[in-house]
Amino acid sequence: MSRPSAALPTLDLRNVPGVLGQIVTQRAGDYAGADPELGPARPAPRRFETALWAGCQDEGALSLIAEVKRASPSQGAIAPLDPVEAARAYQAGGAAALSVLTEPRHFDGHLDFLRAVVGAVSIPALRKDFVVHPAMLREAAEAGASAALLMVSVLGEATGAYLETAHHLGLDALVEVHDERELDLALATGARMIGVNNRDLTTLHIDLDVSPRLIRRAREAGFDGLLVAESGYRRPEDVAQVRGLANAVLVGSSLAGSGDLTRAARDLMAR
Numbered sequence: 001m002s003r004p005s006a007a008l009p010t011l012d013l014r015n016v017p018g019v020l021g022q023i024v025t026q027r028a029g030d031y032a033g034a035d036p037e038l039g040p041a042r043p044a045p046r047r048f049e050t051a052l053w054a055g056c057q058d059e060g061a062l063s064l065i066a067e068v069k070r071a072s073p074s075q076g077a078i079a080p081l082d083p084v085e086a087a088r089a090y091q092a093g094g095a096a097a098l099s100v101l102t103e104p105r106h107f108d109g110h111l112d113f114l115r116a117v118v119g120a121v122s123i124p125a126l127r128k129d130f131v132v133h134p135a136m137l138r139e140a141a142e143a144g145a146s147a148a149l150l151m152v153s154v155l156g157e158a159t160g161a162y163l164e165t166a167h168h169l170g171l172d173a174l175v176e177v178h179d180e181r182e183l184d185l186a187l188a189t190g191a192r193m194i195g196v197n198n199r200d201l202t203t204l205h206i207d208l209d210v211s212p213r214l215i216r217r218a219r220e221a222g223f224d225g226l227l228v229a230e231s232g233y234r235r236p237e238d239v240a241q242v243r244g245l246a247n248a249v250l251v252g253s254s255l256a257g258s259g260d261l262t263r264a265a266r267d268l269m270a271r
């Protein structure tokens with residue numbers, strides 16, 4: 001069944017503060033004239049979600065989502081990674097899934113990186129971008145992504161509608177939160193995967209206590225889906241803080257800037 005995306009609420013991005021506000025305003029401009037039509041429903045193989053569950057079945061085990069990240073607002077240039085080489089190296093290092101940044105201005109990403117990576121490795125990939133238009137989800141599906149990131153700090157009350165859209169397109173969705181209010185909103189959408197970002201995307205400050213706190217709250221609320229701890233993981237001791245709590249960790253900068261992605265992925269996840 002074709003689903004007209006006209007049903008999606010218009011986003012009001014004027015209240016999104018700081019660097020994040022700047023990024024999403026630019027992204028909204030990039031997609032202002034894009035075709036919002038979604039086309040027919042696509043099958044949902046749920047490869048991303050399945051791969052993450054498979055990697056965390058043993059006591060204390062965590063799946064790794066390794067990020068292809070060449071630059072960021074907090075680090076500037078990280079490394080001039082070849083996306084395909086990076087993806088292969090992460091797969092060899094035991095990553096269960098990949099996150100591929102496709103935002104061009106601040107992260108030096110590109111949609112072509114996602115296409116190339118999907119064709120080169122067998123593990124599933126997530127489109128990591130600042131989704132503010134349904135065409136971004138359609139593009140992700142067409143590029144072969146298995147999942148997309150949806151940020152509650154950006155989509156607010158429209159998160160549930162974007163989640164439905166992602167599922168219509170056959171994509172899994174990682175619904176990202178950073179505080180209690182956003183978590184409660186994410187829980188109300190029926191999300192199957194929730195990511196807790198330790199990085200405050202307004203100030204760029206990282207606090208590794210955020211993920212354990214919100215993950216506990218999600219479990220106490222009865223959430224039985226997949227929980228991902230995101231950002232700021234540099235050492236095995238950092239990762240240890242979410243063992244037995246989270247199902248997966250999403251790691252970018254420390255791996256991407258390491259010079260040996262396979263080894264860095266293995267070392268970080270060692271216990």
Ligand SMILES: O=C(O)c1ccccc1NCC(=O)[C@H](O)[C@H](O)COP(=O)(O)O
Nearest residue numbers: 072073074201230231232233251252253
């Ligand atoms: O990474 C940034 O500086 C950043 C700034 C503004 C918005 C988003 C940003 N990062 C997105 C992410 O959430 C991270 O790429 C991801 O969680 C990995 O984080 P890290 O391991 O700390 O690179």
